[in-house]
Amino acid sequence: MKRTRNMGFPPKLALVFIGFFGWCVIATSVPDTNVTTVLCNSGVYSKGDPFGTSLAYVLAEIEAVTPTSKNYDYFNISPYPNAVAYGHAACNQNLTSSDCSSCLGTAKTAMFASCQSRIGARSVLHDCTIRYEQYPFSD
Template sequence: MKIGCSKLVLFFCFALIHLLIPTASQRPLIRCYNTGNYTSNSTYRENLDSLLTTMFNNSKIDYGFYNLSAGESPDKVYLIALCRGDNSPSECRSCINGSRYELLKACPYQKEAIIWGETCSLRYSYRSIFNIMEASTVTYRINGANFSDVEAFNSVLRPLLDSLRNRATSGNSTHKFALQSAPAPNFKTIYSLAECTPDLSELDCNSCLQRVQSIIPQCCDGRQGAKFVTPSCDLRYELYPFYDSSAEPPPLSPPPPPLVPSESPPPDLPITTPGMALTCLRT
C-alpha cells in the first residue's frame, strides 16, 4: 500500500513539473550584446525604464509595433517591440510586459539586448535601430524529427514559404506579417508564419526573409518544424497549429501538375549568405 501511494505521489509530482516547466518551443530566445554596459543608477537605466513603462501603458498603439526613444546622447535609448500579427492588443501588452522583466533579468547591465518570446519580441539599444535591416546573425531552434519523405515535404514547404515572404513584404508601416497552412504528404498539415518589423522597406523585409529561408537546406532539411529569428524578421513552420487558424487567409491553390513528368532532381536551394553567423538551439 505504501508503495502504491508513493508511486501515485510521484506520478502527480512529475505531472506538476510538466505543467510548470514550459516546453522548448515556448522558452524565449535571448541575446545580450557585448557592446557596452550601464550601471543600475545611471541615466541610461532611467531612460530605459521610462521607455519600458511608457510602452506598456500606451493604449493608443493597438497594432503591435512600438519604436520609441528617450534621452540624449550618450544616454539615449532606442526601443523596438513587435507582437505577432494575430495577437490582440491585450495579448500583445501581456507578452511584452513579461518579456521586459525576463530581458532585464537575463541582461541586467548590457546597453543592447533582445528577447524573442512565443508571440512577441523586445529589443533596446544605445544606437539607432529604426529602419535598419539586421539579419547577419540568425538564431534558430529545430523542432521534431525528420519527415519521412523529405522531397515531398520540401515540395510543399518551399512554395509555402515563398508565398508567405511575398505577402509579408507587401505589408504596410504597421504590419508586415503573414501566416498560412498547406496540406502536406501523409495527411499532415504545415503551419507557417513570416514577419518583419514594419519599419523596414519592402526590399529590406524581402532580403531579411530570404536570408533566413536560405539556411533551411543546411540546418534543417526535412525537419518537421523550425523557428528562425533575427532582429529584423522571423520565420517559423510546424506540423501543428501554433497560431489561431481563424486568422488565416483562404487556402492556397495547389500547383497544377506538370504536363510531362520530369525525372530531373529538384533545383538547388540558395545557400547561406557568406559571413552569416548562425546560432542553433536544439530541442
C-alpha cells in the same frame, strides 16, 4: 563713417529651413540580418514525403506575401490535406518592403542551413523571423 547693416540670411529663418528640410528627409533602415536564434524540430521528413510539397508552398507564399502584408506579419497554411504545413513570417515595421523580403530570404537560408528535412523550424533575426511547423501554432 557710415555703418551698413549686414543683410545676410536671418538666423531664425535658417533654423526654420534646416528643420523643414530635416523633417522632409525620409529615413530608411537597412535590415539587421544577424541571426539571433535558429530552432529545429527533432522530427524529420524524407525525400518524396508530401510534407515537402506543402512546406515549399507555405514558404514561397510567406516570403512573397509578408513584405506586402499589413504590419509585415503573415500566417499561412498549405492547401494540401494529406500533409499540412503551417507557416508564419514577420518583419520589423521600420523596414522597406524590399528589405523585409531580403531579411526573410536570409532567415530562410539560416534556417535550412541548420534544420534540413525537419518537420518544424524557426529562424529569428534581429529584424525578421520565419517559422514553419507540421501543426497549427501562434507566436
